[in-house]
Amino acid sequence: MTATRVLVLNSGSSSLKYQLLDMRDASRLALGLVERIGEQTSRLKHTCVGTGETREQNGPIADHDAALKAVAEELARDGIGLDSPDLLAIGHRVVHGGMFFTEPTVIDDSVITEIERLIPVAPLHNPANLTGIRTARALRPDLPQIAVFDTAFHTTMPESSARYAIDPRLADRYRVRRYGFHGTSHAYVSRETARLLGKDPAEVNVIVLHLGNGASASAVERGRCVDTSMGLTPLEGLVMGTRSGDLDPAVIFHLARVGGMSMDEIDTLLNKRSGLFGLCGDNDMREIRRRIDEGDQEAALAFDIYIHRLKKYIGAYYAVLGKVDAIVFTAGVGENAAPVRQAAIAGLEGLGAAVDPELNSVRGDEARLISPASARVAVAVVPTDEELEIATQTYALVGKSN
Ligand SMILES: Nc1ncnc2c1ncn2[C@@H]1O[C@H](COP(=O)(O)OP(=O)(O)O)[C@@H](O)[C@H]1O
Ligand SMILES: CC(=O)OP(=O)(O)O
Numbered sequence: 182m183t184a185t186r187v188l189v190l191n192s193g194s195s196s197l198k199y200q201l202l203d204m205r206d207a208s209r210l211a212l213g214l215v216e217r218i219g220e221q222t223s224r225l226k227h228t229c230v231g232t233g234e235t236r237e238q239n240g241p242i243a244d245h246d247a248a249l250k251a252v253a254e255e256l257a258r259d260g261i262g263l264d265s266p267d268l269l270a271i272g273h274r275v276v277h278g279g280m281f282f283t284e285p286t287v288i289d290d291s292v293i294t295e296i297e298r299l300i301p302v303a304p305l306h307n308p309a310n311l312t313g314i315r316t317a318r319a320l321r322p323d324l325p326q327i328a329v330f331d332t333a334f335h336t337t338m339p340e341s342s343a344r345y346a347i348d349p350r351l352a353d354r355y356r357v358r359r360y361g362f363h364g365t366s367h368a369y370v371s372r373e374t375a376r377l378l379g380k381d382p383a384e385v386n387v388i389v390l391h392l393g394n395g396a397s398a399s400a401v402e403r404g405r406c407v408d409t410s411m412g413l414t415p416l417e418g419l420v421m422g423t424r425s426g427d428l429d430p431a432v433i434f435h436l437a438r439v440g441g442m443s444m445d446e447i448d449t450l451l452n453k454r455s456g457l458f459g460l461c462g463d464n465d466m467r468e469i470r471r472r473i474d475e476g477d478q479e480a481a482l483a484f485d486i487y488i489h490r491l492k493k494y495i496g497a498y499y500a501v502l503g504k505v506d507a508i509v510f511t512a513g514v515g516e517n518a519a520p521v522r523q524a525a526i527a528g529l530e531g532l533g534a535a536v537d538p539e540l541n542s543v544r545g546d547e548a549r550l551i552s553p554a555s556a557r558v559a560v561a562v563v564p565t566d567e568e569l570e571i572a573t574q575t576y577a578l579v580g581k582s583n
């Protein structure tokens with residue numbers, strides 16, 4: 182029998198999301214999440230689709246190596262372990278692929294070296310991705326391991342949006358440019374949005390708002406990314422859970438010269454202690470909404486700053502695209518936080534976009550429109566599925582040669 186299963190590993194800075202899929206029909210066999218890796222309160226939540234059983238493990242999981250081994254044990258308990266002959270390949274999300282990787286890539290030692298070299302520009306993500314790759318290779322050295330890069334979808338950006346306004350020779354020497362991230366999600370969601378509209382992706386222009394813990398916006402013109410809000414690293418752009426997003430670069434000089442902070446301290450401040458968390462002490466939108474409902478002013482201001490930045494990017498991408506067919510919300514906040522969607526689109530009637538409050542309040546896992554039928558620009562919620570997209574790309578690469 183030919184092997185048709187693909188295991189997908191999506192390692193975040195402190196989490197590991199995974200899915201095991203049978204690519205004959207892209208059906209899920211198992212899925213789960215390890216959260217708060219490295220803390221005392223780690224949690225593994227595993228679901229076996231076949232039996233419908235969900236199991237939870239609470240207690241410290243030290244790193245991504247331990248997390249993946251715990252996941253492998255859970256899969257083995259369900260009889261669909263990593264030692265199964267049905268397993269064809271393992272697909273890995275890799276956040277930073279630089280200019281080098283524009284396609285899904287079979288991982289060998291030289292690919293690992295290149296991903297390692299990119300750690301300085303994705304310090305929260307590439308190390309976790311590498312640990313996942315190394316552990317998976319050790320568990321199944323015989324299997325093809327495929328890297329699917331967050332940056333790949335954005336390599337179509339024209340130089341006018343990819344370049345910063347600095348000396349190009351200096352920029353090239355240090356490979357300073359805007360790479361963009363969450364590309365697997367932007368690709369999948371923009372395509373699914375076209376499907377929701379009943380159109381071909383090559384016919385539509387879409388603004389995708391990927392609002393998770395990390396958050397980014399992209400302008401997708403006829404299926405190709407022409408601009409995105411993240412840059413050299415995933416720090417630029419929108420206000421995020423713990424990242425500041427855009428600020429005047431002189432803030433950094435000022436904090437160093439006047440505030441006496443070291444570069445490492447500023448790096449940690451902007452990546453891990455800013456954004457919603459820095460503004461109000463919480464990075465979870467559920468908690469922020471709860472505080473706002475109780476009249477908390479600090480949480481309300483954090484929310485307003487988050488929305489203001491989002492609106493600025495929506496406006497900018499209207500101008501970049503010229504014609505917009507849809508604005509689409511995705512990822513944890515985008516899929517679940519109706520007040521964020523309502524506030525971000527409020528006042529855009531002049532630009533043809535509006536949200537119907539009743540449609541906006543519907544919850545669910547399906548892609549859906551939340552704009553009134555009369556709106557010139559559709560507004561939609563399209564759940565992202567980075568794991569499915571990684572599995573599809575992995576299977577397309579490995580299945581071919583099998
Ligand atoms: N029901 C909800 N309402 C509002 N926000 C939510 C809800 N569920 C999740 N979120 C937000 O989604 C975030 C996680 O999004 P996710 O896309 O899973 O992020 P990541 O992949 O970056 O870990 C949480 O931090 C929280 O702010
Ligand atoms: C690139 C990035 O920000 O990823 P995440 O949202 O998973 O942190």
Ligand SMILES: [Mg+2]
Nearest residue numbers: 393394395512
């Ligand atoms: Mg994510």
